[in-house]
Amino acid sequence: MNLCDQHVAVIGLGLMGGAFALGLRQLEPASIMATDCNKEVLEKALEEKIIDYGAQTPEEIARMLFQSHLIILCLYPSDAIDFVKTYGRYFQENAILTDIVGVKEPIIRDIKEALPPTVDFIPGHPMAGSEKEGFLGATEDIFVGRNYVLTPLPENKKENLNFIKTLIKRLGFVNIVESTPEEHDRKIAFTSQLCHVIAAALVDADEDLKITDFEGGSFGDLTRIAMINAPMWTELFLMNKKALLAEIDKFEESLQAIKGHIAQDNAEALIETLKDVRDKRVVMEIQRMNKTRTPFPTK
Amino acid sequence: MNLCDQHVAVIGLGLMGGAFALGLRQLEPASIMATDCNKEVLEKALEEKIIDYGAQTPEEIARMLFQSHLIILCLYPSDAIDFVKTYGRYFQENAILTDIVGVKEPIIRDIKEALPPTVDFIPGHPMAGSEKEGFLGATEDIFVGRNYVLTPLPENKKENLNFIKTLIKRLGFVNIVESTPEEHDRKIAFTSQLCHVIAAALVDADEDLKITDFEGGSFGDLTRIAMINAPMWTELFLMNKKALLAEIDKFEESLQAIKGHIAQDNAEALIETLKDVRDKRVVMEIQRMNKTRTPFPTK
Numbered sequence: 001m002n003l004c005d006q007h008v009a010v011i012g013l014g015l016m017g018g019a020f021a022l023g024l025r026q027l028e029p030a031s032i033m034a035t036d037c038n039k040e041v042l043e044k045a046l047e048e049k050i051i052d053y054g055a056q057t058p059e060e061i062a063r064m065l066f067q068s069h070l071i072i073l074c075l076y077p078s079d080a081i082d083f084v085k086t087y088g089r090y091f092q093e094n095a096i097l098t099d100i101v102g103v104k105e106p107i108i109r110d111i112k113e114a115l116p117p118t119v120d121f122i123p124g125h126p127m128a129g130s131e132k133e134g135f136l137g138a139t140e141d142i143f144v145g146r147n148y149v150l151t152p153l154p155e156n157k158k159e160n161l162n163f164i165k166t167l168i169k170r171l172g173f174v175n176i177v178e179s180t181p182e183e184h185d186r187k188i189a190f191t192s193q194l195c196h197v198i199a200a201a202l203v204d205a206d207e208d209l210k211i212t213d214f215e216g217g218s219f220g221d222l223t224r225i226a227m228i229n230a231p232m233w234t235e236l237f238l239m240n241k242k243a244l245l246a247e248i249d250k251f252e253e254s255l256q257a258i259k260g261h262i263a264q265d266n267a268e269a270l271i272e273t274l275k276d277v278r279d280k281r282v283v284m285e286i287q288r289m290n291k292t293r294t295p296f297p298t299k
Numbered sequence: 300m301n302l303c304d305q306h307v308a309v310i311g312l313g314l315m316g317g318a319f320a321l322g323l324r325q326l327e328p329a330s331i332m333a334t335d336c337n338k339e340v341l342e343k344a345l346e347e348k349i350i351d352y353g354a355q356t357p358e359e360i361a362r363m364l365f366q367s368h369l370i371i372l373c374l375y376p377s378d379a380i381d382f383v384k385t386y387g388r389y390f391q392e393n394a395i396l397t398d399i400v401g402v403k404e405p406i407i408r409d410i411k412e413a414l415p416p417t418v419d420f421i422p423g424h425p426m427a428g429s430e431k432e433g434f435l436g437a438t439e440d441i442f443v444g445r446n447y448v449l450t451p452l453p454e455n456k457k458e459n460l461n462f463i464k465t466l467i468k469r470l471g472f473v474n475i476v477e478s479t480p481e482e483h484d485r486k487i488a489f490t491s492q493l494c495h496v497i498a499a500a501l502v503d504a505d506e507d508l509k510i511t512d513f514e515g516g517s518f519g520d521l522t523r524i525a526m527i528n529a530p531m532w533t534e535l536f537l538m539n540k541k542a543l544l545a546e547i548d549k550f551e552e553s554l555q556a557i558k559g560h561i562a563q564d565n566a567e568a569l570i571e572t573l574k575d576v577r578d579k580r581v582v583m584e585i586q587r588m589n590k591t592r593t594p595f596p597t598k
Contacts, residue, residue, distance in 0.1 A: 196517060276503070
């Protein structure tokens, strides 16, 4: 299976869909088609020759899907499910579908149910993003040096899985991790959703907008991701509620322990905790360097 | 008062003292002298011509201070106080002393008491740093585009304050903020110490060192500062205990509110909070851009 023979459809030309289309353009598939609820975005993408065809009406979307070998679903979680429910029956026989939704377990069943049995759905989660929103913020650079989590299903065809993996690497991702949907959701609750909750709470905690005069980098680093896409992250938080609440609890316990040491003037316990934390974070950085040959990414 | 006529002493050639010495070297003062408890660091700094003289023994330190017009105290909080208690009487008449300690109120009185009355102590806090430690991690680049907080005392001579401000700007800092020591300590508890506590708690909260396979940037951004200098930050946390505990409480309240919305599946409240947070953080970024012409720094 060669990408140059494949017609690809990108569903949703937001920040991520836009980045996929831009990245795919370099790889020269047979064609890149797309749909988006925003007509102007489709027109701009066509004008800039990022896509070859923009589907607007339901009929155009159905026709596009019927022609597509690979469909990349780049919508908000609930919209992704709705799209497949509405258009699943138009998917080409033996097409490959992949998605980018940040929770896996709650959406896989719904999507599978709405698909014809011959469509091979390979769920995925590119660990990339930006505080920018929408197509105008999209650049394929956000993929470079990043992790990509795949949660393959038992029925996935090996050749299709390999095809997706090759594509991901060619788009700039360097570390492909395979996991179960459950493991993905548990770990993402910690590495991603909890971090966004913390960043939001931190920005929320102080009223003084001029506090940045007293800023040395820490506050900026911890709150960049507080420039959040509110509706999308609300969906992600609520769809992964159980795992996320468990991770918030664990974080609160660690915070309470450090707070207790401070309240009790326990210098010894504080030094020990902070040393352990430093050592652990250094090991994590090395671990990451070995996998991706890049340090933790910074925007 | 011209820097090229001034003999400068840097007390402590760690990350910050090293960066000051490197930055000063470009500005060509009459001489740069230094002391450090690590003999090898002094020798390396001499060898690389970053300093002109390295004082090791108490006699050498006393002699160095006697010759210094400007003394920059780059030690841990408690060491800074101890140093001035031990060597205060050797300071040259009318010398200027400044420091870099990250809490101001608790140390200013102790330092003032140990100084001859003619020495002009202008307390300061460069809002710069790095997850690296010590002289080998030092680079003057860490100062570029940063804030510098000064907490001048009523008795400071205007010409000395202006001299320090000019020096700070020439070292690369772009936004000098004047505040009272109390205001500094309260705001720093939020922008800096709380952030370090959160980063440490976050790293502490999960045992899985391979969690970085599921990392997209958020966890890295939020925990870079968890690679913390444990003894120094323990001192800072405990010296600013009251303000820091109050900030941790405020953060916990915000976190509890978001957690509550998630637990109650309150999508509306979540979207509203996240939108408010996004707007606020964007205003803060603009506020900072206006002051420093740079976005929040990232290492």
